Structures are given as C-alpha cells and as structure tokens.
Amino acid sequence: MSVRPGRRNPAVFITGGNPDSVNDALPSATSVGAAYDLRGQLGSVFVSADGTKEWIYATFSSTSTGKAPAANQVCYWWSSTSTSTTNSYLWTVDNQTSAGNANKVTAVAGILKNACTRGNGVWLQRRAPSCSIVSTATGFITGNAVIATTASGEASFISSTSTIAPAGGIGATPWFIGLPRLGVVNSTTTSSVAIDVNLDIE
Numbered sequence: 001m002s003v004r005p006g007r008r009n010p011a012v013f014i015t016g017g018n019p020d021s022v023n024d025a026l027p028s029a030t031s032v033g034a035a036y037d038l039r040g041q042l043g044s045v046f047v048s049a050d051g052t053k054e055w056i057y058a059t060f061s062s063t064s065t066g067k068a069p070a071a072n073q074v075c076y077w078w079s080s081t082s083t084s085t086t087n088s089y090l091w092t093v094d095n096q097t098s099a100g101n102a103n104k105v106t107a108v109a110g111i112l113k114n115a116c117t118r119g120n121g122v123w124l125q126r127r128a129p130s131c132s133i134v135s136t137a138t139g140f141i142t143g144n145a146v147i148a149t150t151a152s153g154e155a156s157f158i159s160s161t162s163t164i165a166p167a168g169g170i171g172a173t174p175w176f177i178g179l180p181r182l183g184v185v186n187s188t189t190t191s192s193v194a195i196d197v198n199l200d201i202e
Helices: none
Strands: 045-047 054-060 073-077 084-086 108-112 121-134 145-148 155-158 181-185 194-200
Touching: 054 073, 054 108, 073 121
Parallel strands: 054 084
Antiparallel strands: 045 054, 054 121, 073 084, 073 108, 108 121, 121 194, 145 155, 145 181, 181 194
C-alpha cells in the first residue's frame, strides 16, 4: 500500500476552496496564536462531493534536493512515518538509509497540482478520472498502465510488449516490477510533456 495511514477528516480546511491550488505556509512547531493550525490536518483525506476525486494533505519537504516543485509532478513520501513529500525518488529518508537505493522507488504520495513553495502544505491528488502527469516518455496508448519511474517527478507506461519481453530475455524480471502503479492512460498521445491519466493511486 502506498497510502500513509490517512484519516477521512469530516472538517478539513481548504485555503481558497480549490485543493489543486493550495500552497499553505504552515506555522512552526513553536508558533502560537494561529487562527487555524493546518498542521493538525496533515494526513487527512478529502473526497469530492461526487466521489470521483481524492486528495491527501501533506507538506512538500523543505529539505528536498529534487527538482523545483511544479504542477503535475509525482510526489513520494519522504519517509514511511511522515506526512512530508518530495518529487525525487532518490531523496527520501527511506532511500538514503537503504542499500541499493538507485533502483528503489518509494511509495507514491500523490500528484502535485501547483508550483508550491518548499516546506508548505499541499493537497496531493490521488484519484481522478482525468489527471495530467509529467512524463518525458512518448508513445502512450489508451489503456496502458501508468507507473512512477526513477526519473524525478515523472511517470512512464507499460506497453503490451513490455510484459512479454523484459530486458535480459525470457525468465528475466520485467523492468517495471515493483514500480508504483498510478492508473491508466486516457487517450493515445505522442506528447513528451504530460499525459492524461485515469488516476487511482493505491
């Protein structure tokens, strides 16, 4: 499971009303007198009224060394015990303290929908019938499974030939085994900027 133990909070606060544009400057642990301390809802899950979209509230790590935050990037949990995220699969605490981290992709937190400020609170999209995700891959075909990759913040896909012809020949482990699944491609595209995905992060 790639979801941290989130909670469906019946009373979450969404700055500005649109979860995709939230970029909350959170108070520090020593702040006092805040009208509403948004740190208390970290890990909360928000579902749209029609039930088709889902977000989780987290922070974008202030110490991440990955790419600058930008819309449509894949974000990973900074560690298995925190509500902080990063767009770089290599710069998570779990990866830094594990052997063979160059080939390890940690749990996906969700898709960042705006160029947030490092250290701020954001709502990451986890489920939606249509969600753009950054990718430098080309040749996506409707119905292809979309996966997170080892390229910071990006996604790729599994083609029909990928499943039957893994690198290394018959009997070898397919290259995509263990990479988190994000959903399926909505429409065929040759774009190398972003892809439209039926998002369903498990």
